[in-house]
Amino acid sequence: xxxxxxxxxxxxxxxxxxxxxxxxxxxxxxxxxxxxxxxxxxxxxxxxxxxxxxxxxxxxxxxxxxxxxxxxxxxxxxxxxxxxxxxxxxxxxxxxxxxxxxxxxxxxxxxxxxxxxxxxxxxxxxxxxxxxxxxxxxxxxxxxxxxxxxxxxxxxxxxxxxxxxxxxxxxxxxxxxxxxxxxxxxxxxxxxxxxxxxxxxxxxxxxxxxx
Amino acid sequence: xxxxxxxxxxxxxxxxxxxxxxxxxxxxxxxxxxxxxxxxxxxxxxxxxxxxxxxxxxxxxxxxxxxxxxxxxxxxxxxxxxxxxxxxxxxxxxxxxxxxxxxxxxxxxxxxxxxxxxxxxxxxxxxxxxxxxxxxxxxxxxxxxxxxxxxxxxxxxxxxxxxxxxxxxxxxxxxxxxxxxxxxxxxxxxxxxxxxxxxxxxxxxxxxxxxxxxxxxxxxxxxxxxxxxxxxxxxxxxxxxxxxxxxxxxxxxxxxxxxxxxxxxxxxxxxxxxxxxxxxxxxxxxxxxxxxxxxxxxxxxxxxxxxxxxxxxxxxxxxxxxxxxxxxxxxxxxxxxxxxxxxxxxxxxxxxxxxxxxxxxxxxxxxxxxxxxxxxxxxxxxxxxxxxxxxxxxxxxxxxxxxxxxxxxxxxxxxxxxxxxxxxxxxxxxxxxxxxxxxxxxxxxxxxxxxxxxxxxxxxxxxxxxxxxxxxxxxxxxxxxxxxxxxxxxxxxxxxxxxxxxxxxxxxxxxxxxxxxxxxxxxxxxxxxxxxxxxxxxxxxxxxxxxxxxxxxxxxxxxxxxxxxxxxxxxxxxxxxxxxxxxxxxxx
Numbered sequence: 005x006x007x008x009x010x011x012x013x014x015x016x017x018x019x020x021x022x023x024x025x026x027x028x029x030x031x032x033x034x035x036x037x038x039x040x041x042x043x044x045x046x047x048x049x050x051x052x053x054x055x056x057x058x059x060x061x062x063x064x065x066x067x068x069x070x071x072x073x074x075x076x077x078x079x080x081x082x083x084x085x086x087x088x089x090x091x092x093x094x095x096x097x098x099x100x101x102x103x104x105x106x107x108x109x110x111x112x113x114x115x116x117x118x119x120x121x122x123x124x125x126x127x128x129x130x131x132x133x134x135x136x137x138x139x140x141x142x143x144x145x146x147x148x149x150x151x152x153x154x155x156x157x158x159x160x161x162x163x164x165x166x167x168x169x170x171x172x173x174x175x176x177x178x179x180x181x182x183x184x185x186x187x188x189x190x191x192x193x194x195x196x197x198x199x200x201x202x203x204x205x206x207x208x209x210x211x212x213x214x215x
Numbered sequence: 216x217x218x219x220x221x222x223x224x225x226x227x228x229x230x231x232x233x234x235x236x237x238x239x240x241x242x243x244x245x246x247x248x249x250x251x252x253x254x255x256x257x258x259x260x261x262x263x264x265x266x267x268x269x270x271x272x273x274x275x276x277x278x279x280x281x282x283x284x285x286x287x288x289x290x291x292x293x294x295x296x297x298x299x300x301x302x303x304x305x306x307x308x309x310x311x312x313x314x315x316x317x318x319x320x321x322x323x324x325x326x327x328x329x330x331x332x333x334x335x336x337x338x339x340x341x342x343x344x345x346x347x348x349x350x351x352x353x354x355x356x357x358x359x360x361x362x363x364x365x366x367x368x369x370x371x372x373x374x375x376x377x378x379x380x381x382x383x384x385x386x387x388x389x390x391x392x393x394x395x396x397x398x399x400x401x402x403x404x405x406x407x408x409x410x411x412x413x414x415x416x417x418x419x420x421x422x423x424x425x426x427x428x429x430x431x432x433x434x435x436x437x438x439x440x441x442x443x444x445x446x447x448x449x450x451x452x453x454x455x456x457x458x459x460x461x462x463x464x465x466x467x468x469x470x471x472x473x474x475x476x477x478x479x480x481x482x483x484x485x486x487x488x489x490x491x492x493x494x495x496x497x498x499x500x501x502x503x504x505x506x507x508x509x510x511x512x513x514x515x516x517x518x519x520x521x522x523x524x525x526x527x528x529x530x531x532x533x534x535x536x537x538x539x540x541x542x543x544x545x546x547x548x549x550x551x552x553x554x555x556x557x558x559x560x561x562x563x564x565x566x567x568x569x570x571x572x573x574x575x576x577x578x579x580x581x582x583x584x585x586x587x588x589x590x591x592x593x594x595x596x597x598x599x600x601x602x603x604x605x606x607x608x609x610x611x612x613x614x615x616x617x618x619x620x621x622x623x624x625x626x627x628x629x630x631x632x633x634x635x636x637x638x639x640x641x642x643x644x645x646x647x648x649x650x651x652x653x654x655x656x657x658x659x660x661x662x663x664x665x666x667x668x669x670x671x672x673x674x675x676x677x678x679x680x681x682x683x684x685x686x687x688x689x690x691x692x693x694x695x696x697x698x699x700x701x702x703x704x705x706x707x708x709x710x711x712x713x714x715x716x717x718x719x720x721x722x723x724x725x726x727x728x729x730x731x732x733x734x735x736x737x738x739x740x741x742x743x744x745x746x747x748x749x750x751x752x753x754x755x756x757x758x759x760x761x762x763x764x765x766x767x768x769x770x771x772x773x774x775x776x777x778x779x780x781x782x783x784x785x786x787x788x789x790x791x792x793x794x795x796x797x798x799x800x801x802x803x
Contacts, residue, residue: 045451049478049799050503050585052455059560060567075451092354093456093477096448122497124390124399125488126481127361127368128353131391131399147585190358191369191400193408200396201408 030168037081037107038164041157044080045073046100049087051114051147058150068157077103082160084153085139088116088123089130091192095185101137102182106174109164111156112139115146122146130192137183237262244307248520248734251292251305256317259308263293263323271297272304274664275324275651277737277748277765278331280338282312284364289315289340292750294737294765295324298648298662300669303737310340319345326651329773337362337483352476352802356413358403361484368484369394369401375758376488441469444784448477452555452788455798459775459791463784471779471787473772478802486762491517491592491729494762499586501747501764502800505544507536507577508742510590515672516738516749520731523593528718530674532595535607535711536577536587537740538704542615543570544743545697545704548795549622552694555792556635562626569618572610579603592729594721604712611708619701627698636691640778640790643688650774653767654745655696656794660688666741678707690786690793697795700743728757735761744768744795764803768796 014026047055059065059073074080077100089097101110112133115121120131133139140163143156173180184195193201241262242253254262266272272295281290288309295304308317319342320327331342332351339360342348349355359366370390372378380386391397402408447458456477462470482501486494498513499506511533518524525533550566574584579600581587589596626632642652647660657664665682667675683699685692733755739748745767752761771794778790 046449047455049455049480050500053503053585056563057567057571060571061564062568062571075449077449088478088480090477090479092479093448096456096477100449120399122500123480123485125368125370125372126485127370127399128476128479128481129399131370135398149584187408187413188354189356189408189411189413190402190406193400193411194398195408197396197398198408201402201406204395204402204406 033169034165034167038161040069040072041082041109041160041164042072042074042080043070043082043084044077044100044104045075046077046083047086048089048093049116051086051117054147054150054153055084055086055113058153063150063154065154065157068154068161070157077101078105080104081107082109082111083137084111084113085117085133086113088121089133090128091130091186092128092188094130094133094136094192095188097133098136098183098185102185106180107172109140109160110137111141111143111160113143113153113156114148115144118142118144136186136194237265241306244305246734248732250735251303251307254306254308256308256310260318260320260323262306263295263320266295266304266306267323270304271299273648274298275320275326276303276653276739276746277750277763278320278327278334279750279761279763279765280315280334280340280362281752281761281763282338282362282364284312287312289338291317291334291340292735293320294748294750296670298664298669300664302670305737315340316343317341318343319348321345324651325649326770326773329769333769336360339363350476352479354476358401361481362487368481369399374488375756376490376493439465446787447474453791454551454796457791457796457798457801459787461779461784461787466783466785468779468782468784468787471776473775475769475772475798475802478798480799480803482764482803483762487759489759490727490757491731491759492727494759495590496586496588498749499588500799501766501803502544502742502744502768502797503585504547504797505540505743506585506587507533507540507581507589508740509747510587511537511673512738512740512742512747513749514590514592514738515740516736516751517592517729517731519738520734520736520751520753521592521729522732523722525593525595525722526719527716528598529595529720529722531711531715532599532720533590534673534675534678535708535715536580536589538707538711539573539576539607541704541743542701543573544795545701546570548743548792549626549694549697552690552789552792552795553626553632555788556632558631562622565618565622565625569615572614576603576607576610579606591721591725593723594725598720604715607708608712611705611712615705616702619698619705623698627695632694633691635786635789636694636793637689638687639690639782639786640793641687641689642774642778644686646774646777647688650777651770652745652774653771654742655693655700656745656771656774658683659685659692659696661686666739666746670739672738672740678710680704680707690789693793693795731755731759739765742767744797744800745771747800764800766800766803768794768798768801769803772796772801 065071112118117133123129124131141156141160143152145152187193240255240258244251244253274296276296277294279292289312291308293306319331331345334340335348336350336352441462441464444461444463447453448456458474460472461468498509501509546566546569550563553562577587578584581589642660644661647657663682663684668682680703683696685695731753733753735752737750739746747767748765750763751759754760779787
């Protein structure tokens with residue numbers, strides 16, 4: 005990275021070489037952001053244990069500037085969804101996501117957060133956190149090894165590198181709408197689905213049983 | 216424990232010697248391969264009081280329900296033990312399915328509190344006389360009781376696995392494409408979400424009511440308001456997604472309710488659709504820090520139903536893995552107790568360092584660091600790889616004892632640790648037994664009860680080790696018990712790596728589809744967190760009819776409110792840390 009900063013394509017006079025760095029705003033902006041991603045200290049299930057192991061000395065997350073885990077969503081850049089997302093928990097997760105300031109990223113760690121995993125069929129399980137909040141990186145595994153999580157985080161860094169300050173949505177004038185918080189009713193209710201739920205075919209029970 | 220299959224003769228004698236009044240009403244459960252006694256509903260409380268006071272069965276380990284759907288009845292199964300050791304006294308109540316109502320045993324065994332609420336939540340069995348019979352794992356207002364056999368989840372495909380469309384033909388489709396809206400939800404007919412009003416949060420209800428009343432007075436001259444503080448489910452010190460609602464008077468906790476279910480992953484419902492072997496990897500994900508010992512509990516339960524025993528070498532390997540797991544779990548627990556006390560992450564780093572070395576052994580042997588899925592019925596999935604035994608020898612003979620001493624030097628006499636822990640969160644011996652606390656929580660309260668000794672399983676009766684007991688029942692003693700148990704585990708491991716024989720690793724042929732005769736079994740092991748029990752009912756089919764987990768983390772929480780009452784709010788996290796819960800097991 006620094007090499008790229010010191011050797012741009014633009015000619016620099018010899019006497020200034022080494023003391024002047026020319027780069028694009030995007031590069032320096034993204035370099036700063038991707039080198040200090042603060043994850044939210046937020047463990048859901050088994051994967052949280054591997055997340056802690058990744059933060060510990062053998063795998064050492066701090067090599068990537070990510071060791072500053074913040075318990076408050078207000079100070080966090082990255083939500084690592086580390087485990088099974090249940091219906092009882094999803095309102096809290098969405099609320100936490102809404103409380104994170106932009107720019108914010110979500111990494112779905114493990115099979116459960118990505119798509120329900122081994123517990124997908126369960127009555128209290130949300131089949132993947134992406135049903136409610138946008139996910140940037142999916143890390144497979146059950147649980148992903150610390151190496152896999154690191155790979156996921158490096159993938160996120162690459163993604164950040166590609167963003168442009170002119171196009172990112174958090175500098176636009178219009179506010180980014182918050183995600184409506186699901187409600188715990190007779191079953192989980194997504195406020196975006198009100199219309200669909202009202203118009204459900206009355207034979208729902210039978211059609212499910214035959215499927 | 217595994218002897219559950221045959222009717223214990225001496226138990227029968229104890230019942231005979233009991234007060235005459237139960238002779239005619241209590242009947243032996245004479246279904247094939249079932250044990251225990253059937254007690255009429257109206258005599259349940261009398262009977263429970265009598266076995267506790269007259270026969271010494273003072274420890275109610277497990278309460279669960281079974282839905283015998285074809286016979287139109289429900290059954291509540293109780294497993295009681297003596298804290299002096301020995302086998303179970305199983306007693307059951309049968310009730311009609313349309314109106315399942317059983318008197319609550321909370322007045323006799325307060326430890327039945329959460330377990331009864333769970334049975335109400337998941338099976339719809341009403342426990343009359345229970346002071347707070349609300350849902351515990353699902354939320355209030357959820358439609359239906361999911362563990363009933365006629366209740367189908369939205370992603371329901373077939374009654375039993377393997378699903379016909381997947382095996383043997385191998386057709387694949389996404390269940391999302393088959394259900395309305397493509398989501399894992401279902402609603403009552405004609406449900407209108409916008410006309411629906413949420414149920415009141417019961418945890419808060421009482422607080423709201425009392426706040427309206429004369430709650431301002433705390434009896435002292437200065438009138439202060441009590442406030443309700445919510446901790447979690449997203450909180451750095453709740454060890455996962457656990458929530459506590461505390462009522463505070465100043466900094467003192469007046470009342471505290473644990474609230475769980477945020478990680479309720481439906482182990483039991485999924486487990487009853489799975490075949491027997493399919494449940495093995497799911498047990499890994501119960502207490503995900505000690506997967507090997509979870510495997511053992513389940514394997515023991517099913518093996519006792521099948522009537523097989525693993526070969527000698529396997530027994531040794533199992534004990535080796537389970538004791539290594541215990542070290543992992545206790546190290547983790549000690550590290551994170553220090554986290555909760557404010558020594559953020561540094562002590563945990565020392566503990567995690569050693570844990571990684573043990574995980575390397577698991578990875579080399581079972582193929583996975585955490586989710587080992589290593590045990591099989593009558594065996595293990597594969598033998599130890601070359602050279603791993605030397606690694607274990609080096610670790611348990613050289614490195615770990617030194618490292619444990621090091622941790623001990625840094626922590627045990629530490630001024631801050633002592634002043635934060637001694638005398639905090641006291642649980643008396645009587646309360647610990649009454650609340651069915653298990654594991655280090657029970658032993659720190661002066662009860663010398665370790666399933667490995669009290670009711671030996673596997674080959675534990677061969678090994679020399681001490682049951683660690685401390686007598687003050689506070690946070691510090693729980694810490695000391697864990698520290699000492701690591702040393703005792705190392706002592707067992709010394710003997711294991713010395714004596715481990717060569718030989719077969721599997722009794723009979725390793726099968727994907729095991730034949731399990733009809734009957735019931737309760738397999739229990741001393742997990743690092745406490746007594747882990749698996750209650751399995753088979754009807755001879757390839758899938759278990761009932762698969763219930765007695766989770767130590769869950770039941771130990773029954774006493775949390777009691778321990779926290781009168782303590783400062785800052786100590787609540789330390790007390791919770793000293794119970795050492797794992798949410799995967801608490802919520803299942």
